[in-house]
Amino acid sequence: MTSQTAPSSPLIVRAVEILSAALLTIALLSIQALIGGTRLLFAFPAYGLIAIVGLLSLASLRSVKPKPDQICLWSAVLFFGYVLGRAMFSPLPYLARSDIYSVLAGLIVYFFTSCVLTSAKARMSILVCLLAAAVAHVLVGTIQFRSGNNFMPISFLQRFDYGRRASGFYVCPNHLAGLLEVLGVFGLSIVCWSRWPAWSKLLIGYAALVSYLGVILTGSRGGYLSTAASLLVFAVLNLAILREGGSALLLRIGAAGAIVAAIGIASAVFLVRQSDFLTDRSKNVLDYKNMRLDLWRAATEQWKQSPLIGTGSRTYLVYGRKYRTEQMQLDPIYTHNDYLQLLSEYGIAGGLAFLCFFFVHLRRGWIDSRRLGPKRIAVSHRLASNAMALNIGALCALAAYAVHSVFDFNLHIPANVLLLAFVFGIIANPGVTHENGATQPAAGLIFCRIVMFALAAFLGLQVWRLTPGEYFAEKARAALRDYRFLNAIDFARKGLEYEKQNPLLFYYLGRGRVLGGDLQQSPEASASFYEAALPAYMKARELAPLDKTYAIELAFTYDALNRFSEAEWLFAEALALDPRSTSTKRYYQAHLESWKNGGLPAP
Secondary structure, three states, X not given: OHHHHOOHHHHHHHHHHHHHHHHHHHHHHHHHHOHHHOOHHHHHHHHHHHHHHHHHHHHHOOOOOOOOOHHHXXXXXXXXXXXXXXXXXXXXXXHXXXXXXXXXXXXXXXXXXXXXXXXXXXXXXXXXXXXXXHHHHHHHHHHHXXXXXXXXXXXXXXXXXXXXXXXXXXXXXXXXXXXXXXXXXXXXXXXXXXXXXXXXXXXXXHHHHHHHHXXXXXXXXXXXXHHHHHHHHHHHHHHHXXXXXXXXXXXXXXXXXXXXXXXXXXXXXXXXXXXXXXXXXXXXXXXXXXXXXXXXXXXXXXXXXXXXXXXXXXXXXXXXXXXXXXXXXXXXXXXXXXXXXXXXXXXXXXXXXXXXXXXXXXXXXXXXXXXXXXXXXXXHOOOOOHHHHHHHHXXXXXXXXXXXXXXXXXXXXXXXXXXXHHHHHHHHOOOOOOOOOOOOOOHHHHHHHHHHHHHHHHHHHHHHHHXXXXXXXXXXXXXXXXXXXXXXXXXXXXXXXXXXXXXXXXXXXXXXXXXXXXXXXXXHHHHHHHXXXXXXXXXXXXXXXXXXXXXXXXXXXXXHOOOHHHHHHHHHXXXXXXXXXXXXXXXXXXXXXXXXXXXXXXX
């Protein structure tokens, strides 16, 4: 019996790994299509698939694979373990969920890539699928750029008004640029260095060029700089490899590469000059009057409140309001600088843990680039290598994000977080080994696979538990947007049957009742709706006391009931939380006028 079943075991493990790779690919594609997962509901389908991938990895628990770099793995445990622990104690627990589940999903992707999916062919297959999706992004972005009407291919999803800037399936052009700059350089690396047949390289090269066209159409100045940085690193790594092949090879291929690069640069310049809009943005890549400087100053002031451990996950929303400048009136949700947001929310401890994680992986990637590139070629004289193609692409992707993170917040976009987790997993384990005859996996590898399974089980349970509440919250939000107050109330109530720690559900319930009161004909009927809204708003404020939104809504409702003295202290609270908001000051002045003219203050 044993002799008959034993041979089939590796086949079963292989089949499970192929299924897991397919599910991971679907997860990466689905979260991109659903606005990058920037709302929890739209990230949950991908997180659910990733949880299944982690659970399926149990089949590979004792399979022998090339060993990942142990220092890389432990640096990931240190950094992301700290982020998870700090996020769980955030004073804004609901908003912190985005960071918590994004990190959990990213860790599973990282461990799966570094500890299970070590085949270069499988990794490149995933990247090819993502490059195909990049073409779809750019096609959508071309429509957006041409028409400037915020077109989105999925009707129930909306993006912010960015005019002619292309964002693809995402809501923000900067995040699309963050995706395309990574896929573009991976495509170039596969074309130049992989062992794949010529016809497939032609298709991949086309997708890479389309990706770079998409970066141009985004109008993302941070994307322009980060793309240039990644291509510069790509050129340096290529020259180091070609030099080892001899001066004749360096001259022949290097000259051809220089010609191709010159044509590419000239084409990009020509394309930009065809649009006054793109020309203007490209001329102002370094804009010293940009609102980002105000956001960065606010983040610095926030960091001073708790230098060592930070103020907690997603608290920049609170401190960005508190320390905003008069000219910065849009709600500052993100710092537009991943490093400053990490420092302000997670402190020096988080910053040091990140530097450890980043430079450990950078060191590993550099060592492998020398081993897979110049040292290998010096011995075998064979240029093409799938592992080397992935290594070069991964290092260039890190260069791109190292620059782009100075100007944007791509690492707070779940779709891009998962992509970078995949990239770091490639660096942690290039998928090649010189050890022969191993019959048992290393203990550290088994431990990481067990950790991945445990994380997947927890993530899967949380997705199962929280999805109904998030679904009804989104339905309530959409109903309010369309002024369907009865539907909004109904959806919010249904959501609260599943979830009572989401302040948005209480907010939508209260807002629906207030909207219903506004539409009533008699003062008595209106007052009944307003009175019913008060408990919902109070609960929302209780769950998120640092968010001025709920204090403002409560104050509005008290004003509508002529309970002006109760509104007064809530306005004072809102002004303390957001002292430089012109809209809050305007609301307060309207409250004072209403109090003066509309009724007597409560005793």
